[in-house]
Amino acid sequence: MTNQDQTHRDRGVLVMTCGTEIDLTRLRSSGVLTPEEVSFCRDESIPLAYDPIQIGWVPSQVSDDFLADVRPARTMSRGHSHSYVAQKPHIKALHPQYNLRAWELYDLADYKALLDDPLVWRYMTEPYPDPLTDETAAALIELSNASNHHQVFAILRDSKIVGQVRLLYDVDDFDPGVAEISYWLGRAFWGKGIGTDIVSLFSKRCFADNPGITTLIARVHRDNASSAKILSKAGYENRGSDPKDGDWMILSKRR
Numbered sequence: 001m002t003n004q005d006q007t008h009r010d011r012g013v014l015v016m017t018c019g020t021e022i023d024l025t026r027l028r029s030s031g032v033l034t035p036e037e038v039s040f041c042r043d044e045s046i047p048l049a050y051d052p053i054q055i056g057w058v059p060s061q062v063s064d065d066f067l068a069d070v071r072p073a074r075t076m077s078r079g080h081s082h083s084y085v086a087q088k089p090h091i092k093a094l095h096p097q098y099n100l101r102a103w104e105l106y107d108l109a110d111y112k113a114l115l116d117d118p119l120v121w122r123y124m125t126e127p128y129p130d131p132l133t134d135e136t137a138a139a140l141i142e143l144s145n146a147s148n149h150h151q152v153f154a155i156l157r158d159s160k161i162v163g164q165v166r167l168l169y170d171v172d173d174f175d176p177g178v179a180e181i182s183y184w185l186g187r188a189f190w191g192k193g194i195g196t197d198i199v200s201l202f203s204k205r206c207f208a209d210n211p212g213i214t215t216l217i218a219r220v221h222r223d224n225a226s227s228a229k230i231l232s233k234a235g236y237e238n239r240g241s242d243p244k245d246g247d248w249m250i251l252s253k254r255r
Contacts, residue, residue, distance in 0.1 A: 012061065016040050024059040032056025032176070050149050050169060056176045056212070095201055100153035100165065103141045107154065110161045112137045114186035123224040124184065125248075155185070155198055162189040165202050167210075177214035181206065195227070200234040207255050217252045 012025035022037055023030075024046065033041065033048070038057045041048055047060040103111065112132055114120070121128035129136050144152035144166075151167040163185035172178035181202065185195055203216055219242055220228045228238070228251065236251035 014041065014044065014046060022059070024061045026059070026062060027065045028058060028062045029065050030062075032058055056170075095197070097158060098197065098201060099156040099159075100202075101156065103144050103152065103154050103164075105138060105141060107141065107161065108134060108137055111141060111154075114161065114163060115140075115184075117187055119187055120184055123221040123227065125219070155183075155194075157189070157194060162186055162194060163198075165198060167202075167206050171217070175215070177212060178217060179206065179210070179213045179215075180217050180219065182218065190226075195230045196233050199230050199236075203234055203236075203253060213255065215252055215254050217250055219248045219250055221248055 012023065014022040014024055016022065016037070017040075020037070022033070022041065033056065038048065041057075041059070048057045049060045049062075050057055112134070115137070116132040118128050118130065144150075144164075149169055153165050154161050155163045155165055163183060165181065165183045168180040168182070170176065171180045181199070183195065183198060183202070185198075199218075206216060207213060216236075217239075218227075218231050218236060220231065228249065231251045232238075234253065236253045239250045239252050242248040242250050
């Protein structure tokens with residue numbers, strides 16, 4: 001690094017090889033970094049934060065000028081942390097019968113009762129952690145709230161927890177406007193129309209609360225006909241096999 005480069009960094013400016021300057025302390029409203037800027041920052045070990053509102057990466061040192069609450073949050077760049085990013089959009093009532101909220105550790109008993117079931121895990125991408133111990137369940141709850149890279153909510157139906165929904169950002173390397181939804185329900189709540197209600201309502205709310213999202217996708221195992229039917233009812237179209245794993249299909253819904 002030259003003395004000039006160091007001087008630029010001291011001013012909070014990173015100069016790319018092509019001569020483009022990246023202001024690391026700019027306003028958040030200046031927008032997200034380009035793919036080239038993201039790549040260069042990562043090569044230079046510059047900490048970045050994922051912005052779920054603008055659907056992209058920003059320097060972790062940005063000055064947040066958005067009208068939103070802020071809170072300490074993990075950044076998503078190779079273990080760097082200690083930045084402030086916008087709080088996740090808070091999703092409240094979806095419908096008079098349904099509500100969403102973050103999981104809390106006091107939900108542990110309900111969480112385990114719903115999730116400690118091999119049939120619930122049958123069509124998940126992750127393996128069933130048999131047995132699902134209190135320690136593992138608590139870790140999963142903490143993980144669900146530990147990142148601005150996703151939104152995870154407990155589903156409440158008539159004030160009773162019945163399952164979970166998740167919105168995952170930054171899932172397409174070529175299109176930052178694509179996000180992925182997933183969900184699960186406790187077995188006692190299967191076959192009651194809850195999945196159909198939740199996928200439709202949550203998809204609408206995801207688009208409403210995240211203007212940068214243009215497309216929602218869902219990954220469904222080929223043998224999971226029930227979930228494919230639920231997504232189809234919510235307006236998702238089958239796009240064929242997941243190129244990363246032929247056992248899974250990708251369904252999508254555009255704004």
